Amino acid sequence: MLEYDIEFAEFLYYSPTEMDIESPFWLLRAGHSIAKPGYRVGPRRIECYSIHFVREGRLVVESGGKRTVLQAGDVFCMYPNRTYVYYRENDRDNLQLAWLRFDGPGMGRLLTHAGFKPEAPCRRGKWNAELQGLIEAIFAELRAEGRDQIAACLELKSMLYRFFSYFIQLGEATETDQTVKKSWVAHSMDYIKLHATEGITVQQVANFAGLNRTYFSTIFTKSAGISPADYIANIKMNKAKEMLLTTSASVTEIAYSLGYPTLFAFTRAFKNYHSLSPSGYRKQNNSQ
Structure with a gap:
């Protein structure tokens, strides 16, 4: 991790291949951080999908006039072309975050299957050892150097499919959604x-x-x-x-x-x- 104004963080970047672009979704970047006192981001608007994991502490997210308080174990999705502000609820507790950012024409549908919607973007208490292992494997793949590009693309894609499969298998409300049923x-x-x-x-x-x-x-x-x-x-x-x-x-x-x-x-x-x-x-x- 490197030190920045509001956090200690590691940022990991991925350059999508032609094979990625031909698929329904692809990873853009990822990272994790430890927030400093006074941590606050925004207001900001992103052009992709960003899934945030609260590993420790409490995070407040504001968007569209709605205020959501996330706590350790919660997972939250930020959607493109929406304005967000997020910050530490207090400076007494440590705040540790991780995130994955995606793009692609199939992301909206995939997120719906995984239980995320723009009007209900949070899944409570889903961070556990299994999910942590998946995220750490994705981070390790992004850190790897000197690998064949196609092999690396396929390995990363398999991890990302397992990542979304994890959420889909948890169920919760997705099966009652009429669009998903159809x-x-x-x-x-x-x-x-x-x-x-x-x-x-x-x-x-x-x-x-x-x-x-x-x-x-x-x-x-x-x-x-x-x-x-x-x-x-x-x-x-x-x-x-x-x-x-x-x-x-x-x-x-x-x-x-x-x-x-x-x-x-x-x-x-x-x-x-x-x-x-x-x-x-x-x-x-x-x-x-």
Whole structure:
């Protein structure tokens, strides 16, 4: 750490690579500090997203006419193009902070998934040994010198994904947000379209969404107007019809191509869906 007017601090900078810029988000800089008596910053406006961690002491943040008092363990996100003032609540207690600053087109959505919103930017009591270990690993990566740029980019990105995953797994309110629900339902539908022919199950899709199967099925059905099991079946049946009418593949080949364990399982599912066997469907439509 170096000494400055209002703090002892270490500032760590990162120059985003082309690979970073092509991703939804990237790190810009990071750091940690020990505040001096009279510590006060602002009013100031930033052009990126800044996540602050209160490691020790109490910090007052003012923005948009709202005053928030943060204490040890709290995490607070500052948003772009908003004015902030933050300072020590008192000079009796030590104040130690850490921070990460990000940018990128996907940051707003990612923060919402992680439980942060402009109108509710604080998550209480989340600083613990696990999060501290993640932050220290990120700092160590930023301090490293002489590494291959692409390797360093990928290593740092993996740490940052673990960082956001940590907050998302904590839950709290994000699952009740309608925008987020629509987002993960849409992603789940895309996932099903991509993997339906590989024999995926509703449980696997729920795991992909990171949700309990019952909760996932209820919200998916309400949002999409169809159950996930029926949606998977629709995708597979539509693909089956396409293959029957546009290829010369045998019914057995189509069955295995669509992820069915046996020919019988496919023909039974197809007949239940279309009231015709696969061979009958092909014959009827090719004769028209």
